[in-house]
Amino acid sequence: MTTAPTAGSGSSQRLSAEWVEAARVRLLEQRAFRVEQLADLSRRDSDGVVGPAAEEINAALRVAATAALADLDAALRRIERGTFGRCRRCGETLSMARLDAVASASLCGACHRASDRARATRPPRRGRRARMR
């Protein structure tokens, strides 16, 4: 485990409690949207979607919505722990602009780009898990 750099040094800005509260409201709104979306998708499933293409699109949408929901939940947990807005890699405070764009962001711009690069150079995972229903 790495220790986060101590606060007080550097130029990193502090996120005000008000600002974090506003972000929390936004995260909860987005969360409600995703929950609704997932409910809608399973409704569509039980209505009997026609054709494998529609089924595939539905599955992809569900994967994306589930991942987004997990991101939002993780961000809400970070707010509770008081680590919201801090990069989980380098410990830098994320810029407000970045959090404004992606409220659930957990990496600063530099670390995000670095992880994107790492992902791009890594070969895609093979072998699908059995589909859960």
Ligand SMILES: [Zn+2]
């Ligand atoms: Zn970082």
